[in-house]
Amino acid sequence: MNIPVLSLLIAGVLPIASTTVAKWGFRRFDNHNPREWLATQTGFRARANAAQHNAFEAFPFFAVAVVLGLVMQLEPSVLDRYCVVFVVARILYVLAYIADYASFRTLCWLTGYASCIAIYVQLLMR
Numbered sequence: 001m002n003i004p005v006l007s008l009l010i011a012g013v014l015p016i017a018s019t020t021v022a023k024w025g026f027r028r029f030d031n032h033n034p035r036e037w038l039a040t041q042t043g044f045r046a047r048a049n050a051a052q053h054n055a056f057e058a059f060p061f062f063a064v065a066v067v068l069g070l071v072m073q074l075e076p077s078v079l080d081r082y083c084v085v086f087v088v089a090r091i092l093y094v095l096a097y098i099a100d101y102a103s104f105r106t107l108c109w110l111t112g113y114a115s116c117i118a119i120y121v122q123l124l125m126r
Contacts, residue, residue, distance in 0.1 A: 004066045007083035011059055011090060018052035018094050021045075044098050051097040055090065058112065062086055065119040072123055082122075085115040 022038060022045045023029050030037040038049045069079040089112035096105035 003080040004070055004083050007087045008063055008066055010087050011055070011062055014090055014094060015052045015055040015059070018048050018055055018098075021098060022048035022052065044100070047097050047100060048094075051094045054097075054109075055094065058090065062112075062116050065116045068123055069119050072126070074119065074122055074126075078122055079119065082115045082119050086112045089115065 019038075022041065023034070026045070038045070041049060066079070066083060068074075069082075089108045093105055093108035093112060096102075096108055
């Protein structure tokens with residue numbers, strides 16, 4: 001299994017999963033103006049939407065790290081480990097955001113970001 005590519009796929013789909021939580025089951029969802037509708041939401045729907053935005057923001061930094069790791073032939077087990085850490089941290093981040101566990105959410109964010117930094121550091125140390 002190609003863990004880095006699977007990780008990119010999961011990280012790329014995570015924003016859509018978050019916004020699905022924000023929109024799902026609400027009868028008055030306005031698909032003609034979804035951003036305006038989402039901007040008026042509160043509670044878990046607003047947090048799910050915020051998690052979506054953060055997932056989109058985190059993706060490029062992670063994707064570039066993974067692509068560089070593949071192109072520069074970083075040790076596969078090292079790249080795999082950091083990819084798994086990132087994906088697990090980001091999934092937990094979304095769940096913590098939706099559930100309003102702010103401190104745990106921050107820990108998950110830091111863990112995911114640190115895994116990206118670790119990939120770059122590993123590449124710089126070659």
